[in-house]
Amino acid sequence: MRVTGPEGLCDVPDSGHAEAGMYQAIGGVPPQEQDTTVESTLMSRPALTIDITPPDPDAPQALALTAQPARSIRTWRPGRLPVAPGPLIGREWELSAIRHSLLSDDVRLLTLWGPAGIGKTRMALAVCADEELGRAFKDDIVFVDLAPVREPSNVMAAIAEAFGFGDASNPLLLDEVASPLSHRQVLLVLDNFEHVLEFAPQLAQLLVSCPSLKVLATSRAALRLRWEHAFPIPPLPVPYRTLPNDAQSAAAYAGVAMFVERARAARPDFQLTDANASVVADLCARLDGLPLALELAAARTQGLPLLVLLKRLDDRLALLQSGAPDLPARQQTLRRALTWSYDLLDADQQKLFRRLAVFVEGFSPEAAEAVCAEPGSEIDVLEGLSTLVHHSLLRLEETADGEARYSMLATIRDYGLEHLARSDEAEEIRIVGTRASRMARAPGAGAR
Ligand SMILES: Nc1ncnc2c1ncn2[C@@H]1O[C@H](COP(=O)(O)OP(=O)(O)OP(=O)(O)O)[C@@H](O)[C@H]1O
Ligand SMILES: [Mg+2]
Structure with a gap:
């Protein structure tokens, strides 16, 4: 773990490093990253998302009004x-x-x-392309993108449509979906669950009704169902304390390898060399x-030349906005x-989030309370921290001796600072800053 230091106030984004610190839910630390990470503790639970998967033109059964007989659904919808x-x-x-995990009965x-x-x-x-899982879920693997589904009440219809059965207007849609699935080895993938979390209880009903159905959700926020096993996805490994100075050792980090692969897609002459390895790794x-x-x-x-790119990273959010047009609209810029995620928070949570962005190197719960609690305010800081972890805007790490420490990814922190600067809170920024600095100077602050 990064046992860093004092919570200092700084408006300059820190040069944070990836720490894959979210493995508690599944009990382990990826071997590749053991030296750079802490045992972690992200214990919140995810939530649900929505979808209207475009109808498959090859699937005439897609609008069938009655449940289909038990046969492989996959063969109905190739591709x-x-x-x-x-x-x-x-x-x-x-x-x-x-x-x-998915093969485990539990x-x-x-x-x-x-x-x-x-x-x-x-x-x-x-996961969908994995051969072993393909054999285990022999009846079907169905992927439902919930991003376009705006209302949680429409999720079941989206699932029914993805499987190619059910009448979306049927009030007994759950039964209609559950009955043909009840004894099939099916994996249902629900992508982008975070904005339809209210659908979660119905998902639990579906799991009860279909004993051999398994669900893989992706979500920025945990679903918080008792059924749920959360698998936190960490950042890709990047150099932590020292930068590699040759191409081979830089490319051993998956984060660097991904950057290089994408850069070569954008510019075929791009090469990772001994000469640029440390700049790429730093980036x-x-x-x-x-x-x-x-x-x-x-x-x-x-x-842009690499060195210019590196220099401009002080304004990450402005720089990182040239996404490919085939990325989902919400991913075309980091800001978007x-x-x-920010829009899913209520006003008090948003306020807490932007204030916490003043901490450069992470902070303890006590420091957050000291800085963010306001006399007479409704904000419960500890509860707020838990909500922000739940929405993946904060990371919670726990040291071996049980000390809790929160931190933000650098890009997320930049985003918080941007909101802080725009939020009519200039005076509050000053107060928060003074408090943060005081906390940083207090005895024992380095341990926090
Ligand atoms: N391990 C990887 N190898 C190659 N490309 C990757 C890898 N991980 C992510 N990407 C690419 O990075 C981009 C962001 O990843 P992805 O869309 O999976 O993020 P996400 O967590 O689902 O984000 P969101 O919360 O916005 O849905 C995508 O273009 C994806 O293809
Ligand atoms: Mg996604």
Whole structure:
């Protein structure tokens, strides 16, 4: 773990490094990252999302009014699973742990949980393509993108449509979906659950009604069902304390390898060399190994030299906005990706989030309370911290001796600072800053 220091106030984004610290839910630390991470404790639970999967033109049964007989649904809709745009980089440990979980009898609902652009959907696609899982879920693997589904009440209809049965207007839709699935070995993948969390209780009903159905959700926020096993997706590994100075050791970090792969897609002459290895590695480390940020930065290599890119990273959110047009709209800029999460918070939670962005190197719960609690305010800071962890806007790490420490990925912190600066809270910024500095100077602050 990063046992860093004092909570200092700084408006300059810190050069944070990826720490894969979210493994408690599945009990382990990926071997590759053991030296750079802490045992972690992200204990919140995810939630649900919505979808209207476009109807499959090859599936005339898609609008059938009655449940279909038990046969392989997959054969009805060839090519139903989305295709990933490039190879999966790294993630061997995660894929094997997810496979293990999904094959375990105890796990019926697994949530790939993490912040915007961390790679949840990419992981889910890798799961869908996994041969062993394909054999285990022999009756079907169905992927439902819930992003376009705006109302939780429409989720069941979206699921019914994805399977190709059910009448969306039927009030007994749950039964209609559950009955043909009840004894099939089916994996239902629900992508982007965070904005339809209210659907979660119905999902629990579906799990009860279909004993052999398993659900893999991706979500920025945990579903918080008792059924749920949360699998936090960490950033891709990037150099932590020292930068590699040759191409081979830089490329061994999956975060660097992904940047290079994407940069070569944008600019075929791009090469990772001994000469540029430390600059590339530094760039990836300053993006915290966040895949979406790496991808957006790599696209910028088309028009900007690496050193200029590195220099401009002080304004990450402005720089990282040239996403490919085939990325989902919400991912075309980092700012937009984070706004999708910020908008799911209520006003008090938003306020807490932007204030916490003043902490450069992470903070203890006590420091957060000292800085953010206001006399007469309704905000319960500890509860708020838990909500922000739940929404993947904060990370919670626990040291071996049980000390809790919260931190933000650098891009998320930049986003918080941007809101703080725009929020009519200039005076509050000053107060928060003074308090943060005082906390940092207080005896024992270094341990916090
Ligand atoms: N391991 C990886 N190898 C290659 N590309 C990756 C990897 N992880 C993520 N990506 C790419 O990074 C981008 C962001 O990943 P992804 O869309 O999976 O994030 P997400 O966590 O689902 O984000 P959101 O919360 O916005 O849905 C995508 O273009 C994805 O293809
Ligand atoms: Mg996604």
